[in-house]
Amino acid sequence: xxxxxxxxxxxxxxxxxxxxxxxAEEGGTLVMATNAEFPPYEYHEGDDIVGIDAEIAAxxxxxxxxxxxxxxxxxxxxxxxxxxxxxDIGVAGMTVTEDRLKNVSFSDTYAEAAxxxxxxxxxxxxxxxxLVGKYIGVQLGTTGDLYSEDIEDATIERYNxxxxxxxxxxxxxxxxxxxxxEPAKVFVEENEGLKILDEAFTEEExxxxxxxxxxxxxxxxxxxxxxxxxxxxxxxxxxxxxxxxTDNSEEADTEAVSEEATETESAAE
Numbered sequence: 001x002x003x004x005x006x007x008x009x010x011x012x013x014x015x016x017x018x019x020x021x022x023x024a025e026e027g028g029t030l031v032m033a034t035n036a037e038f039p040p041y042e043y044h045e046g047d048d049i050v051g052i053d054a055e056i057a058a059x060x061x062x063x064x065x066x067x068x069x070x071x072x073x074x075x076x077x078x079x080x081x082x083x084x085x086x087x088d089i090g091v092a093g094m095t096v097t098e099d100r101l102k103n104v105s106f107s108d109t110y111a112e113a114a115x116x117x118x119x120x121x122x123x124x125x126x127x128x129x130x131l132v133g134k135y136i137g138v139q140l141g142t143t144g145d146l147y148s149e150d151i152e153d154a155t156i157e158r159y160n161x162x163x164x165x166x167x168x169x170x171x172x173x174x175x176x177x178x179x180x181x182e183p184a185k186v187f188v189e190e191n192e193g194l195k196i197l198d199e200a201f202t203e204e205e206x207x208x209x210x211x212x213x214x215x216x217x218x219x220x221x222x223x224x225x226x227x228x229x230x231x232x233x234x235x236x237x238x239x240x241x242x243x244x245x246t247d248n249s250e251e252a253d254t255e256a257v258s259e260e261a262t263e264t265e266s267a268a269e
Contacts, residue, residue: 030066032057033087035075037139037161039186040241041093041206053091055237056110056228057208060089063224074160076141079103082209088217090209093180095143100209107208107221110228111238114200115144116184118169118177120193125176127199134175137165144178147202163187169194182242 034053036042042051049070061068071087078094081087082104093113096106119125125134133153138145140158148156157174159165165177166187178201179187188194208225210218228234 028066029069030061030064031069031071031087033071033073033078033081033090034092035078036072038093038183040182052238052241053093057091059228059233060221060224063227064220075139079209082211085211093206094209095204096207097143097146104209105212105218107210107218108225109205109207110225110234111206113204113206114181115178115202115204116181116200117197118166118179118184118188118194119197121195127197128201131176137168137174137177139165139179143202143204148178
């Protein structure tokens with residue numbers, strides 16, 4: 001009897017999975033996992049998640065005849081969500097690394113980026129070599145976190161959000177922050193006394209994470225990205241956020257840094 005029940009359940013699961021695939025082919029939902037604390041790639045604007053990655057994913061979903069659903073989560077949970085099938089794609093300013101390739105596949109590159117170093121204007125740190133033995137803030141699970149491990153005698157302070165690391169720098173709790181260049185520009189523009197060092201910490205390329213066994217979706221995403229590049233739509237999306245002055249929506253996260261730092265200073269006084 002138990003074998004019959006198990007067989008029935010297995011058949012039911014296979015039917016459900018087939019139905020889900022059919023639904024997706026007919027115009028289902030494309031679920032994107034991200035961490036919306038990374039302007040201008042993804043950030044909150046009221047109740048919405050917007051930014052470069054959000055618009056690229058929306059364009060891909062439209063091309064596939066699907067509706068985009070964005071799920072906000074901790075950055076270090078994104079790959080697990082993709083692996084488990086809770087999300088179809090992971091789009092979060094994510095760099096392709098050998099370790100990540102062990103767990104997921106990646107699409108073709110859609111943007112070039114770099115990890116840079118933020119310090120206070122009076123800092124003696126002038127480049128990556130000066131990080132030896134320093135206290136460094138990074139966002140948990142990012143490539144800044146990964147590569148900072150190679151800095152000799154450094155103490156790495158990990159934060160769930162990039163602006164939390166910047167806040168600690170403003171409060172002189174750490175010596176530097178390693179973070180993506182574009183969010184770094186936003187944070188520095190909105191907080192006096194900070195600067196970005198000229199020499200990048202690393203050069204990187206961003207891609208979309210997809211489950212290893214979902215080769216069909218990988219092929220479709222790559223085809224859609226190719227169309228977006230050829231039409232100029234991809235560059236148009238990037239230019240909208242990077243080649244213009246910082247807009248009010250980007251200021252929201254960085255103002256929080258200033259406000260929290262001010263409150264902390266006031267409390268200390």
